[in-house]
Amino acid sequence: xxxxxxxxxxxxxxxxxxxxxxxxxxxxxxxxxxxxxxxxxxxxxxxxxxxxxxxxxxxxxxxxxxxxxxxxxxxxxxxxxxxxxxxxxxxxxxxxxxxxxxxxxxxxxxxxxxxxxxxxxxxxxxxxxxxxxxxxxxxxxxxxxxxxxxxxxxxxxxxxxxxxxxxxxxxxxxxxxxxxxxxxxxxxxxxxxxxxxxxxxxxxxxxxxxxxxxxxxxxxxxxxxxxxxxxxxxxxxxxxxxxxxxxxxxxxxxxxxxxxxxxxxxxxxxxxxxxxxxxxxxxxxxxxxxxxxxxxxxxxxxxxxxxxxxxxxxxxxxxxxxxxxxxxxxxxxxxxxxxxxxxxxxxxxxxxxxxxxxxxxxxxxxxxxxxxxxxxxxxxxxxxxxxxxxxxxxxxxxxxxxxxxxxxxxxxxxxxxxxxxxxx
Amino acid sequence: xxxxxxxxxxxxxxxxxxxxxxxxxxxxxxxxxxxxxxxxxxxxxxxxxxxxxxxxxxxxxxxxxxxxxxxxxxxxxxxxxxxxxxxxxxxxxxxxxxxxxxxxxxxxxxxxxxxxxxxxxxxxxxxxxxxxxxxxxxxxxxxxxxxxxxxxxxxxxxxxxxxxxxxxxxxxxxxxxxxxxxxxxxxxxxxxxxxxxxxxxxxxxxxxxxxxxxxxxxxxxxxxxxxxxxxxxxxxxxxxxxxxxxxxxxxxxxxxxxxxxxxxxxxxxxxxxxxxxxxxxxxxxxxxxxxxxxxxxxxxxxxxxxxxxxxxxxxxxxxxxxxxxxxxxxxxxxxxxxxxxxxxxxxxxxxxxxxxxxxxxxxxxxxxxxxxxxxxxxxxxxxxxxxxxxxxxxxxxxxxxxxxxxxxxxxxxxxxxxxxxxxx
Numbered sequence: 105x106x107x108x109x110x111x112x113x114x115x116x117x118x119x120x121x122x123x124x125x126x127x128x129x130x131x132x133x134x135x136x137x138x139x140x141x142x143x144x145x146x147x148x149x150x151x152x153x154x155x156x157x158x159x160x161x162x163x164x165x166x167x168x169x170x171x172x173x174x175x176x177x178x179x180x181x182x183x184x185x186x187x188x189x190x191x192x193x194x195x196x197x198x199x200x201x202x203x204x205x206x207x208x209x210x211x212x213x214x215x216x217x218x219x220x221x222x223x224x225x226x227x228x229x230x231x232x233x234x235x236x237x238x239x240x241x242x243x244x245x246x247x248x249x250x251x252x253x254x255x256x257x258x259x260x261x262x263x264x265x266x267x268x269x270x271x272x273x274x275x276x277x278x279x280x281x282x283x284x285x286x287x288x289x290x291x292x293x294x295x296x297x298x299x300x301x302x303x304x305x306x307x308x309x310x311x312x313x314x315x316x317x318x319x320x321x322x323x324x325x326x327x328x329x330x331x332x333x334x335x336x337x338x339x340x341x342x343x344x345x346x347x348x349x350x351x352x353x354x355x356x357x358x359x360x361x362x363x364x365x366x367x368x369x370x371x372x373x374x375x376x377x378x379x380x381x382x383x384x385x386x387x388x389x390x391x392x393x394x395x396x397x398x399x400x401x402x403x404x405x406x407x408x409x410x411x412x413x414x415x416x417x418x419x420x421x422x423x424x425x426x427x428x429x430x431x432x433x434x435x436x437x438x439x440x441x442x443x444x445x446x447x448x449x450x451x452x453x454x455x456x457x458x459x460x461x462x463x464x465x466x467x468x469x470x471x472x473x474x475x476x477x478x479x480x481x482x483x484x485x486x487x488x489x490x491x492x493x494x495x496x497x498x499x500x501x502x503x504x505x506x507x508x509x510x511x512x513x514x515x516x517x518x519x520x521x522x523x524x525x526x527x528x
Numbered sequence: 529x530x531x532x533x534x535x536x537x538x539x540x541x542x543x544x545x546x547x548x549x550x551x552x553x554x555x556x557x558x559x560x561x562x563x564x565x566x567x568x569x570x571x572x573x574x575x576x577x578x579x580x581x582x583x584x585x586x587x588x589x590x591x592x593x594x595x596x597x598x599x600x601x602x603x604x605x606x607x608x609x610x611x612x613x614x615x616x617x618x619x620x621x622x623x624x625x626x627x628x629x630x631x632x633x634x635x636x637x638x639x640x641x642x643x644x645x646x647x648x649x650x651x652x653x654x655x656x657x658x659x660x661x662x663x664x665x666x667x668x669x670x671x672x673x674x675x676x677x678x679x680x681x682x683x684x685x686x687x688x689x690x691x692x693x694x695x696x697x698x699x700x701x702x703x704x705x706x707x708x709x710x711x712x713x714x715x716x717x718x719x720x721x722x723x724x725x726x727x728x729x730x731x732x733x734x735x736x737x738x739x740x741x742x743x744x745x746x747x748x749x750x751x752x753x754x755x756x757x758x759x760x761x762x763x764x765x766x767x768x769x770x771x772x773x774x775x776x777x778x779x780x781x782x783x784x785x786x787x788x789x790x791x792x793x794x795x796x797x798x799x800x801x802x803x804x805x806x807x808x809x810x811x812x813x814x815x816x817x818x819x820x821x822x823x824x825x826x827x828x829x830x831x832x833x834x835x836x837x838x839x840x841x842x843x844x845x846x847x848x849x850x851x852x853x854x855x856x857x858x859x860x861x862x863x864x865x866x867x868x869x870x871x872x873x874x875x876x877x878x879x880x881x882x883x884x885x886x887x888x889x890x891x892x893x894x895x896x897x898x899x900x901x902x903x904x905x906x907x908x909x910x911x912x913x914x915x916x917x918x919x920x921x922x923x924x925x926x927x928x929x930x931x932x933x934x935x936x937x938x939x940x941x942x943x944x945x946x947x948x949x950x951x952x
Binding site for chain 1: 544545548578581582585586588589590592593594596597599600601603604606607608610611612614615620621622624648672674709743824
């Protein structure tokens with residue numbers, strides 16, 4: 105008997121009829137002889153509606169109370185799903201994050217899982233029932249307070265449970281049928297990737313691919329949990345995220361590039377006229393870090409010898425832009441820079457592939473493809489298996505198509521299949 | 529410093545602006561120097577909406593899952609209320625039934641509180657904050673499963689917490705301003721009762737007065753918790769439910785009758801042609817009890833000597849009617865009765881008053897008032913401080929008005945004030 109963890113997102117359980125459809129799929133897996141643990145998100149727009157209610161009450165809801173409020177959403181979806189499964193003649197019990205033993209730190213709103221003690225889930229499976237677990241939530245270790253894991257939290261719950269229960273696979277059901285070589289809305293000839301390594305998937309997630317969250321993939325890699333991303337609206341195989349080397353697999357020619365990711369959610373801050381003396385750059389990033397803002401890419405211009413001043417640019421999530429600007433302005437006199445520029449009309453394109461480690465010339469080919477497409481490069485950053493480039497936002501789609509084509513990622517045969525509204 | 533427990537019902541927290549209004553009232557009590565614990569129900573129609581969702585999924589939802597579903601409602605209202613209080617500059621934390629230490633038995637859907645361990649609530653008060661507690665819910669002792677307490681459960685939560693915390697008073701805020709001598713919708717001249725004993729209030733609750741649930745009053749009597757029923761829409765004093773004898777109070781002439789309650793929710797079952805031999809009546813009520821149906825009044829006709837047969841009638845909640853009928857039909861051959869009659873067009877009027885213990889002639893006055901009003905009496909049942917009479921349902925309003933007037937309960941000065949939609 106194989107233990108599998110299935111995770112269904114909000115769009116898969118948006119209403120009563122969707123919940124019944126998902127229940128059927130779960131019952132099929134159970135009747136096929138598997139032990140089944142299901143992680144479920146809140147129904148459709150429930151979370152957004154609860155956030156709106158809170159905003160009607162106060163502009164600054166305490167984060168502990170916000171977490172209690174938001175976790176009501178999974179409570180509703182998980183109990184309804186358990187009822188729907190019971191209605192098909194299979195026993196099912198639902199469990200909150202706390203009951204499932206999901207222990208987190210105390211960072212309300214984006215807590216991190218520090219341990220999973222799935223004793224009740226194991227007992228439920230041993231009794232022959234399906235266990236339904238609320239995604240996105242946990243409980244603090246000593247104070248027994250409810251926490252939420254932040255965006256993509258239900259995926260992380262699923263992978264963490266799969267690791268703790270030593271599941272054969274963690275299936276992430278969503279409204280697309282896998283991970284693509286590029287966003288099919290921009291590149292209609294994008295191919296579904298059959299298999300991708302944890303490292304590549306982490307770079308994809310960090311570079312704007314929204315199918316899986318970064319934390320979820322990090323967790324899967326740490327505990328070697330195979331993750332299968334697939335559609336809850338079809339029976340097709342999706343994308344398997346796993347180790348690069350699979351035991352017993354035939355050695356094969358790996359593609360150099362796995363995919364092209366893009367991100368429109370960042371903004372660029374330029375600190376103009378920074379005195380070019382040691383410690384000033386460090387101080388700028390201390391100030392930004394102190395505002396709890398994560399920085400992505402950094403570029404420092406060559407100092408003009410005549411003035412002794414330099415410009416420093418960095419990118420960050422646009423949602424954090426005003427926090428960073430406010431923090432820097434407050435420190436302007438101390439640091440001694442001249443002014444700040446803020447630009448939220450940038451885009452970022454990233455080329456990801458474990459194969460680029462052993463293949464020189466990938467950057468050159470990328471830059472030449474962008475140049476041929478008339479796309480200007482503003483910033484560059486690289487890792488061992490990724491090259492990212494910042495462009496104007498309105499050049500981003502052209503850039504993605506040109507690069508996807510230049511690296512022979514197009515699939516002439518298959519049109520990408522995108523289900524549902526979000527098209528992620 | 530006095531500790532008070534306040535309970536707000538669903539109509540008092542129906543939307544964001546109601547929640548803000550209630551938050552102001554709580555903050556006033558806190559700023560007046562009290563320690564404040566607040567018990568809150570789900571917002572407005574939330575519970576009914578969740579029940580409807582479950583009905584879309586399955587006709588027979590498992591009760592454990594139903595309880596998980598329904599408790600989402602208080603989770604939402606309690607966190608929003610805590611946010612609204614925080615927004616007024618007073619610290620507040622919300623707690624689930626489990627976090628508040630409300631331990632129940634395992635009867636999902638109508639669990640009974642078996643213990644309250646309010647350690648976290650006490651600590652929250654000690655830290656100077658307001659504690660908000662989810663009404664209507666608890667957790668089982670060993671299995672840590674979520675339970676609900678059934679209709680009126682939030683009132684019981686409030687009284688149980690007041691007892692466990694040794695509160696000075698438990699204030700039940702509702703959409704009427706107290707307990708009345710009769711339903712003001714039927715008797716516009718009904719008077720608000722300033723003070724009523726636990727025993728009388730229990731009889732009122734058991735006889736159809738809906739302001740407080742029977743269990744809540746039982747609990748309050750057991751632990752001598754003074755309960756103050758008042759409106760969340762005004763500052764008026766309401767009705768104090770307390771011991772009959774108040775230490776230090778002036779001895780005073782008690783009114784003979786406290787109030788007139790009525791109930792339209794019952795039905796009458798008549799078992800026709802029961803062999804008049806020992807054990808048959810007992811067997812009938814064993815069968816009905818086996819169907820988990822509670823019986824109210826019982827009447828057995830005088831046996832007709834010629835046939836050796838008798839008829840037995842009893843009343844029960846109309847919602848349980850079909851269960852009882854089905855159980856009796858299944859046992860018809862064994863018991864040997866001829867047929868069953870079912871009548872859900874009955875009404876019950878009850879006269880309640882501790883004073884009737886020492887005043888003879890109350891029954892006679894009651895029957896004569898009903899007779900003068902042309903109301904026929906079908907069944908009678910009495911306790912030490914209550915007389916109940918079953919009439920035709922369409923005579924019930926006339927009966928209530930006639931009896932209320934006959935016992936001089938009318939208040940010529942005050943029009944009853946009924947707020948909100950339910951008019952309870």
